[in-house]
Amino acid sequence: DIQMTQSPSSLSASVGDTVTITCRASQDIDNSLAWFQQKPGKAPKSLVYAASRLQDGVPLKFSGRGSGTDFTLTISNVQPEDFATYFCQQHQGLPLTFGGGTKVE
Amino acid sequence: EVQLVESGGGLVRPGGSLRLACAASGFSLRDYDMIWVRQAPGKGLEWTSYISSFGHSLTYADSVRGRFFLSRDNAKNSLSLQIRDLRAEDSSIYYCARAFSFGGAVIDLWGQGTLVTVSS
Numbered sequence: 743d744i745q746m747t748q749s750p751s752s753l754s755a756s757v758g759d760t761v762t763i764t765c766r767a768s769q770d771i772d773n774s775l776a777w778f779q780q781k782p783g784k785a786p787k788s789l790v791y792a793a794s795r796l797q798d799g800v801p802l803k804f805s806g807r808g809s810g811t812d813f814t815l816t817i818s819n820v821q822p823e824d825f826a827t828y829f830c831q832q833h834q835g836l837p838l839t840f841g842g843g844t845k846v847e
Numbered sequence: 848e849v850q851l852v853e854s855g856g857g858l859v860r861p862g863g864s865l866r867l868a869c870a871a872s873g874f875s876l877r878d879y880d881m882i883w884v885r886q887a888p889g890k891g892l893e894w895t896s897y898i899s900s901f902g903h904s905l906t907y908a909d910s911v912r913g914r915f916f917l918s919r920d921n922a923k924n925s926l927s928l929q930i931r932d933l934r935a936e937d938s939s940i941y942y943c944a945r946a947f948s949f950g951g952a953v954i955d956l957w958g959q960g961t962l963v964t965v966s967s
Contacts, residue, residue, distance in 0.1 A: 772950065773950065774950040774951050776953060776954065778892075778954075784959075785942055785957040785958060785959050785960050786884075786892065786942070786957050787957065788954055788955050788956070788957070791949060791953040791955070792949060792950055792953070797955055798955075829891065829892055831892070831954075832951075833949075833950065833951035833952055833953050833954075834950065834951045835951055836894075836897055836906045836951075836952070837894055837906075837908050837909075838882070838884075838894040838897075838951075838952065839894065840891055840892040840893070840894070841891075842891050843891050843892075
């Protein structure tokens, strides 16, 4: 199975900051990487797929980059509604595997 | 409104069974592959099962194979997950999710989840 490793596990941010989360795959997954946002007590929300493509309705403040094994999610101009946990996930093949999550607080 | 709504969770004794349902609305289920993902309290996300749009392909995680059985009824726009021989480690929120094919199965819509608790 492909292992997904996120860093950091948590980070502290202030309103207006730009933050970057990193995700590393244990093997080359081309650009088959998705990002999700999850707020406490809520279901995950899909943000990005294919490393850099935004899901419908996702604001441009979210941007994904990377290919192969190393990927990033950048959130610009962090607002109160962006404080959440973010997960990466490889969608190259089954089993789908997720990173451990990064809490932005 | 485009949404997925899960139901069927609850408190079950170890070794028991449960059937989870996922009702789709606002779109045609036949156009999508479907996935179940679970999340233990305070933990990360774990993929458990996948079914292709017309049910021809089924895949399960090693941790649930032989105990989880996924089916779908496209005419009723619904999905069903039968879980047998429940264990304490199956206690989680179970989410059904819609997926489309783009370099693999890409999740674009999640249900609100249903909680399964396995305890004596």
